[in-house]
Amino acid sequence: MGFEAPLWRALAVFRIAALLYAGSLILRNVDEYRSQAGGWTVLAVMVAWTAYTVYGYADPARRRWPLLAADLAVAAGCLLATAWVERPERIAAGVPTLTMAWVAAPVLAWAVSGGKRRGSAAAAAIGAASIAVHGIAGRGFMPTQATFNGVVLVFLAGFVVGHVAELGIEAEARLARAIELEAATRERERLARRIHDSVLQVLALVQRRGGELGGEAAELGRLAGEQEAALRTLIGSRPRPGERERPGADADADLGALLNAHAGAAVTVSAPAGAVPVPARAAWEIDAAVAAALDNVRRHCPPGTRAWVLLEDDPQAVTVSVRDDGPGMPAGRVAEAEAAGRLGISQSIKGRIRDLGGTVAIVSAPGEGTEIEMTVPRARLTAA
Template structure:
C-alpha cells in the first residue's frame, strides 16, 4: 500500500462525515428555508454523489480529469443552490450554506491528486461559488463566509503539499529498496564468482608468470580477464539509474587492468550521467596518453576522491615524465590531447586540471570537478 492510499481514504471518510453534518443542519433548519423541499433535494444529490465519489476514487484508474471536474462542479452547484433554497435574510445573517464543509471534500481530492497548485485552484472555485451565494441573495459576504474561504485555501494548499511530499518519499523509499536489493545481489554474485572463477584466473596468472614463455602470455591474458570480470561484478545492474545519475566509481573501475590500478571510495559516487561520462572520457584520454607515450608496459594509477565540494580524479603513471614546456609545445604543434580531450572536457564542467611531471619520475594529471555540476 502506497503512502498516497491513506490520503484518499481520509478524504472519503471526511466526505461521509461532512455529509452527515450537513444532514443534521438541513434537518434542523429546513422549516426556515424559503424552499424546504429544495433543501431535501440538494441533500439527496449530495448523498448520491458521496456514494458515487467514494466508489469512483477507490480505483486509481478513475482519478482523472472527468471525475475531478465533475466532483468540483457538483460541490459548487450544491453550494450555489443555497441562494435559491434559503431565505435572503438568513444568508445575510450568516446562516450556514446547505453543504457546509462538505464542499471541502472536492478541494481535498484535487489537492491529493495534484498537489498544492491543484488544491489552490479547487479552493478558488469553491470560494467564488461561496461569494456567488451572497451575490445572488443580494447581500455582502459575512465574516463566516470569509473565514470559510481562508480555511478552504489552507486545506487545499497544506493537504496538497503533504500529498506531494508523501509521493516523493514513497518514490525515494522504493529506489532505496531497489538499490539495496541490487547491492545484495551483486554481493552474492561476487562471493560466488570469487570462490570459483576469479581464484582460477588468479592461479593461471601466477603460474603463467612463473613458467614464462608462452605460459606467461596466457597468464597475462588471464590477469586481464580477472580484472575485467571484477569490473563487471562491480557494475552489475548498469552504472546509470532511473534518476538520471551514474556511479562514477563503477565507470572508472570498469577500466582497471593488469597495467591500470583504480582506487575508489567504498561507497558510490553518483553524478549526473553527462558529468560522469565526461569525466570518464577525460580519464580514458589520460590513460591513452600513458600507453602512447610511455609504452604498453607502463603502469598507471587512477585515484577517485570525493568530498563536499566535488570530486577529484588523478591519473599517475611510472613513465619517463616530461619537461615543463612539453604541453605548451604540443598544443602549439596542434597536438591537443591534453588541451582538448582532458582540459576542455573538465573546463566545460566548471572544473580545473593540473599536470605535474618531472623527467624520470612519471606524470600526474589531477582533474577537479565541483559539486552540483549537471
Template sequence: MSGGEPGARSLGLEAALWRAVAVYRGLALVYAAVVIAMNFDGYAHPAGGWAVLAVMAGWTGYAVIAFSDPRRRGWPLLAADLAVAAACVLATAWVETEHNIAAGRPTLPVSWVAAAVLSWAVAKGRRLGIAAALVLAAANLLVHAVAGRSGGIGGTTFNGIVLLFLAGLVVGHVVRLALEAEARLARAVELESATRERERLARRIHDSVLQVLAMVQRRGGELGGEAAELGRLAGEQEAALRSLIGSGTAPPAPAPDAGAEADLRPLLTGHASTSVTVSTPATEVRLPAHAAREVEAAVAAALDNVRRHCGGGARAWVLLEEGAGEVTVSVRDDGPGMPAGRLDEAAADGRLGVAQSIRGRIADLGGTVAIWSAAGDGTEIEMTVPRTRV
C-alpha cells in the first residue's frame, strides 16, 4: 500500500469493504438515473444522457463482479474504473447545454463517480484515494472550461470536488485503521490460543518429563560418581525445559520465505540451564529469520567457550536488549577472564573460534562485536546487529 499503508489485509474485513463499495455503486446509479430522467428534456443531446446512463449501468454491473475477486483488484481494473468515471463526467460538456452548466446543474453521473475514489482508497490507501479524487476534480473543471464558463466554478461543483477529496482521505484513513485493528485482534487471538496450548503442554510436561528429570537429578546427587554428572545434566535440561515452556514457544524452524522474521527470544532461552541465565524483554524481538539464527549461533559459540575455558562451575548470563534500529545480545561469565592479547595469540595459532564463530557471523549481518575481559574478572561479549535485513 502506498505511503506506508499496511500491506497485509484480512480477507473478512476487506470483503466487507468491497461489498459496501458495491452497494454504494448501485445506490448512486439509481440516483444518477433519477437525475437524468428529470433533466433529459433540457439536455442539448437528450439521447446522449441515456447513453451515458447505459455506460454507467453496464460498468456498475461489471465492476461489482470484478472487484469481488481479490485477484482482479489490481492497477488495470482500478485505472479502468477511474477512466470510465472521468469519461462520464466529461460527457456532460457534450450532453448538457452551456447555460445549464453555467447555472450549476450537476454532471451526468452526479455522485456515482465517487465509487471510483472509494475503490482507490480501499485498495491503495488514502494517498492514492486523494489522487483519484484529483483526477475527477480535473474532469469537473475541464467540463466548465469546454463549456466556455468564466468567472470560476459554481458552488455545487465546488462542493462535489471537496466531497471527492474527503471521501478519498477519510475512507482511506479509516480503512487503514480498521485493517490495523483487525490485525491486532487476530494477533491477540493467536497469542491467546498459543498461551492456552502452552499451558496445556506445560501441565503434561510437568506431570511427566520434568518430574523424571528432577528425580534423576536428585538420585544422581545421592549416588555420586558418574551418576552425579548424569544428575547435573538432567538438572540443566530440566531448567532449560522450564525456561522454554515459560518463553511461550519453541525455536521456529527455518522459514523458506526469504523475508520471514523470527522472534529471537525463544532461540536464546533454549540455552538456559542451571549455569546459564537468559534474560529477554517481555515483548517479541524480531529479526530476519537468517539473522536470528546467526545471532543464536554466535551466542552458542560464546557459551561453548565459557564451558571449555572457565570450567564446570562457571556461570554465564545472556542479556537481550532491543534498541532503536538494533538488537544487542551480551554474554557475560564469572570465569577467570582472558589476559591481554589472548585473542590475537589464538588467531595466530589458527584457533578462530571467536574470530569466525562470533565476530565473523555478526560482521556478516552488518553488526559489531565488543569484548571486555581481564584476568580474574570474567569476560563479556557484546554483539549488536541492525534490525533491517542485510
C-alpha cells in the first residue's frame, strides 16, 4: 500500500471537512456579501473542485504537475475572489476569506507529493494571494493580524507535513531494502548449507586424496583446495551492497566489501577496516576492473601465482592496486596487445577507470611480476 496512500486519504478527508466548514460560513454570510452571486459561484467551484481532486489524487498516476498546478491555481483563484465578493469594510475588519481552511488543501498536496520544499513553495503562493486580497480591496498590501496568522499557519503546515512525508518515504525505502537484504541473506545461508553438505566436502576430499597420491593428482588436489577456499569465502560473505540497485543507483556501496569477495587461496585482499563508501555504479565498475586484472593473472601466469589486492582510501582519491608474483611482461607488451586487437587491459581495466575520470598505471618487468594501480579522484566519483 505504501506510506503515501494513507496521507492522500487523510488529505481527501481534510478537503471535505474544510469544504463543509467554508460552505457553512458562506451560507451564513451570503446576505452580507457585495455580490451574492459571486459567493454562490465560489462555493460551487469549491464543491466541484473538491469532488474532482478527491477522485484525481486517488490514482498515483494522476498525482503529477498538471493536477498539482491546477489545484493550487483554483485555490488561489477562489481565495482572490474574496476581494470582489466581500465588502471592503468587512475585509478591513478581518472577516474570514471565502475559502477559510479549504485553501490549505493544495499546500498539503504539494507537501505530500514533494516534501517540505515543495510544500513551502505552495504555501508562499497561497500566502501571497491572501495578502493580495487586501490590495485588491483597496487597503494596500497591509494584511490584518488574522491574515498574517493564517499565512504563517499555512506555511508551517506545508513545511511540517512535507518533512513528515519525506521521513516516511525514506523509512519505507529503508524497510524495503532491509527486507530484501534479509531475504537474500536467508537464501545465501540456505545455499551455503547445501553447498557445505556436498560441494565443499567433495573438494576437501579431492584435496586430501590428491596430496596423498602425489604427482598430477597432487596438482588437482591443490586446485581443489584453492576452489574450496574461494567458495567458502563467497558463501560466507554478505550480499554485495548496492547489488539490487545496479546499474545507475544513487546510493553508496562499500567498495571494500565488494573487493573482499575476490579473496581466496591465491588472492589476498587488504582493505580498510571501516566501510569505503563509493557511488554504487562507480563501485561496480572498479570491482569489474579488479576482476579483469585477476582474470589476467589466472589466464597468463603459471599455476600457483599469487595476487594481492590493496584498497587505499583518502579524502582526495580511491586507489586500488592489483599485484602478482608472476613472470611479468616485457616493455611494450600492453601496446602490442592493443595493436593486435586484444583489448582486455585497454577496455576492461583502463576503459572502465577512464570513464570514471581516473587513471591506470601498469608497472611490470620480466621476472618481477606485474602491478596495476587504479586511481579515481573522490571528486570524480561523486560526479559519476
